[in-house]
Amino acid sequence: GPINDCRKFGAIQPSILNYPDGRMQVMCRSRQNVVTQSWSSDKGRTWGPMSASSLPTPNAGTDAVSLKDGRQLIIYNHTVRGGDFPSGRNMLNAAISEDGKTWKPVLTLERAEGEYSYPAVIQAKDFKVHITYTYRRQSVKHVVIDPAKL
Numbered sequence: 001g002p003i004n005d006c007r008k009f010g011a012i013q014p015s016i017l018n019y020p021d022g023r024m025q026v027m028c029r030s031r032q033n034v035v036t037q038s039w040s041s042d043k044g045r046t047w048g049p050m051s052a053s054s055l056p057t058p059n060a061g062t063d064a065v066s067l068k069d070g071r072q073l074i075i076y077n078h079t080v081r082g083g084d085f086p087s088g089r090n091m092l093n094a095a096i097s098e099d100g101k102t103w104k105p106v107l108t109l110e111r112a113e114g115e116y117s118y119p120a121v122i123q124a125k126d127f128k129v130h131i132t133y134t135y136r137r138q139s140v141k142h143v144v145i146d147p148a149k150l
Contacts, residue, residue, distance in 0.1 A: 003038050003047035011036040011050055015064035017072045017100060025072075025100045031059045033080040037100070055095060055103050056080050058088045061118045067147050068127060072097045075119035075131055078105055085113070092116035092133060096150050106150045109133070109143060116141075123147070 003026070011028035018024055024040040026047070035055040038047045055074065058081040064074040078093040079086050094107040110116040114136035121131045128144050135141040 003050060008032075009034075009036045009050050009052075013061050015062060015074070016044075017064055018066045019100065020070055027053065027062060027064045027074060029057060029059065029061055033057065033059075035062055035074070035076060039100075053103065054101075060089050063119045063121045065121045065123055065129070067123055067129070069147065070098070071147070072100055073121065073129065073147065073150075074103070075109070075121050075133070077117070078108075086111055089115040089117045092119065094131075094145075094150070096147075107145070110135075 009030045009032055011030045013029045014026045016024055016026050024044050026038045028036045030036045033056055034052040035057045036050050037053045038050045040047045058077050058079050060077045062074055062076040067073055074095050077089050079091050081088055092110040093105050095103040095105045097103045117134045119133040123129050129147050131143045132140055
């Protein structure tokens with residue numbers, strides 16, 4: 001059944017991360033200015049309660065991938081709604097984690113007026129990470145990064 005208590009977070013659009021010890025983590029968009037998370041220690045048969053991660057979000061889509069080196073990478077808007085620039089979807093970022101609990105912002109993909117949203121991320125066979133996202137609601141942008149440099 002559902003793992004999300006809609007009354008608390010309203011979490012949607014999950015990304016599932018896998019860990020070498022068999023645990024799984026789901027990272028979700030929420031309406032509460034925070035990326036939410038839940039953990040499973042039995043390969044996804046059962047999940048713990050949804051909780052807040054340390055990452056902000058302006059109720060915008062995220063995507064995450066488990067890297068081949070064991071780290072986790074998430075693409076997200078490191079802002080909240082309203083307030084001074086940057087806010088909302090004016091900034092798109094990447095963060096890295098080794099344990100899924102402590103996230104370190106490592107790259108700003110965009111920081112300008114306009115909207116940068118709905119990221120998708122994969123890691124290719126050559127270990128390079130490919131990121132696509134909506135660029136100013138006018139086109140799609142494709143970025144390739146080397147995770148060894150993050």
